[in-house]
Amino acid sequence: MNRRLPGTLRSCRRLLVAPTLTRSLSTTHKLFERQECQVLVVGGGTGGCAMAAKLSSRLGSNKVIVLEPEEKHYYQPMFTLIGGGMKRLDQSHRQMGDVLPKKAKWIQESALNFDPDKNEVSTSGGKTIAYDFLVIATGMQLKYEKIPGLVQALEAPKTNVCSIYSPKYVDNVYDCLRKTYRGNVIFTFPHCPIKCAGAPQKIAYIAEHYFRKMGRRDQLNIIYNTSLPVIFGVKQYADALWKVAKKRNINVNVNRNLVEVRPEDSIAVFEDLAEPGKLYEEVYSMLHVCPPMTAPDVIANCKQLATESGFVDVDAATLQHKKYSNVFAIGDSACTPNSKTAAAAAAQSPVVFKNLMAVIEGKKLTEAYDGYASCPLVTGYSTCILAEFDYSLAPLETFPFDQAKERYTMFIMKKTFMPILYWQLMMRGYWNGPATMRKVLSILKLKK
Template sequence: MNRRLPGTFNQCQRHLFASSHPVSPAFSTRFLSTSRVNHERQECQVLVVGGGTGGCAMAAKLSSRLGSNKVIVLEPEDKHYYQPMFTLIGGGMKRLDQSYKQMADVLPKKAKWVKEKAVEFDPDNNTVSTSGGKTIKYDFLVIATGLQLKYEKIPGLVEALETPESNVCSIYSPKYVDHVYDCLRRTYKGNVIFTFPHCPIKCAGAPQKIAYISDHYFRKMGRRDDVNVIYNTSLPVIFGVKHYADALMKLVEKRNIKLNVNRNLVEVRSSENIAVFEDLVKPGQLYEEKYSMLHVTPPMTAPDVVANCKQLVTPTGFVDVDQMTLQHNKYTNVFSIGDSACTPNSKTAAAAAAQSPVVFKNLIAVIEGKAPTDIYDGYSSCPIVTGYNSCILAEFDYTLTPVETFPIDQAKERYSMFFMKKELMPVLYWKLMMKGYWNGPALMRKMFSILNFNKK
């Protein structure tokens, strides 16, 4: 095991090749731009790769503790999306422009933003190479790269998504999410099919959330009798936690939603309005289903740049960390947070929130030469929106045991949970989590537990 830790911690600073080799003005004019691209070297105490939910939360916590110019965030995108809002956008309850802020406004001012992609990890030499030709030397590394959407893995899907009249849509990408509500509004009859792929995905509840919202939409519009709502999931059950699965099965039966398990989308033939599914219990057996509207949850994988660094990842391409401490199992100066980690929790923003204090405390401990002792219990939360005014708030841990915050049965549909999901959680996300102040509802849960105990 590589337990070598850097002996000193340098401030993040730029080391241009040109600045260390005095040259004539003419030489500088001709060659400086090339030197900047090919020879720029930066150093930092902590490098955070990824400016999503986990990356921004960690950058805020670490830069606040370590001070200015100690943290670099490597992130190429201009916009930071609050992705849990995408299901609401798909149902016409929110607009896309309400779901994002400029990355420059979200990242902490004490951290330095390098607006480039990571193209190669070299954990043996504590460096990451970037798309702009930089080499960033770090003392500690936090990988927060999330998942990548792989629409192209399903033949015919990208073409269908980019053909507006095809009535094929997906809430998972800002590129396609607006089209979901368009499809709902022009669908009056036939099969409306929703899919769940055969792989780990972000927010595993989202594929059925949009199904429930769509069902409610068709009922409001008086079209439900002419529309067949079908939910095809590759999983053997509707939801992994029995307490909530039982409630969702009752919901599906009550609303006459057809549930097909172990069924995976393998092809879209949009010119014929046909979706092809494989039976995962009987591999090779295919079903062709005609649709009037098709909502697709795409396959997802770890980003290629992460998966390609075999020293860092498991065979499935996720960062090989201890599921309790979130420290890398080989490189003790490396941690991971969020969807990029190999931890077997549900991949949600709530999980990243619960992981953030664990990564922060354990990383600070390692910086100070101590062993990491803080533990992540696998907590995740999934507010399962079931319509335009109701929600089931699922909360659970690694053991798939419910870990509910409120002193009520959260498996019941409630307007209060819907209001919290739609109106309160976005504010909490932007005002608290992105500033490093929100660590999940554990403290709130403890307070409710004490109050409930005192009543007894």
């Protein structure tokens, strides 16, 4: 393992380096800006904000730089509810400057290149940021363009093609529901790792419930086409979801991957992954698409940092890079085989924080991530199945009751309490997932 660390910990400071050695600079000369910090956090999403809060609180002001180009920070788990008309888009975001910790410095640019051998990152604004320690929290990128015809269908009027995965398109989902009265309503799951893997079927259940409430259900055929060989990866919850689908007459097709959209004919083309090359053309009245996703290009292009699939090559337990001991990753950008959810990032955050602090202080790494992820599977306008599981896809449940059962209490937790927890606790570095709550409830259960 490469343990190349600077001898001293730098404070974040700005150095202006001119392209000439003279003091007299013409306006045509470009200034190259170099900045230095103790910890550089690349990405201002869920994991990045949580880590910035924890690290700047411990290390103090002007020790942490956050590199993030976006103006707004979105609470993406709310997008499913927006699609069903239960929340508004303006309720799902806050200004990035209000979410990031005040002790950290925000550079509103994106990473262009990583050089882990020099401990440097170059940015879209022409800066070079030198770091002692690096936390990569870049998330995943949506690749709607990988499906021919999809972007055209999403952006053209009156196509009834929609997607909850982007703030650009999510508002149109509820409009599509309201405009659909008969025919096939199709929901898709792509053939690749995605964030929030339960969302493509959550919106299907919400849509089915909506159509029942509106008295249109008998005229509509609800179809869920997933590229996976199962409806859900954890058997306990998969068994429950098959029952939900059967009870509500939702047609589930496994191993079926969307490969093309023809909006002019309202046709979606699917490949049967069990018989590669076999295609199905399905006419739709409404089509909801979960887009293909990949690791960000800037990570995938850095062969020193990335696996062959493009994700940051970290140890699955410690979340430390396998080659560079001063590099960690959190959230969707890591190569870890857990389900990519906000809950997973919450559970990873204390592991990354404590292990990074151990490296800074020259101590051994003691914390291990168990692969915990949570997926509140909303099944309508008043019910939810709370799936919680670990790396082995074994249930790792918090509450002392059967969480595979649809419950109103879990729906209220998802709709009302989780956003509060996210903004007030996780974004401030205080929420580490429900592990402590799980232990307390287990002790109380044993005492009974």
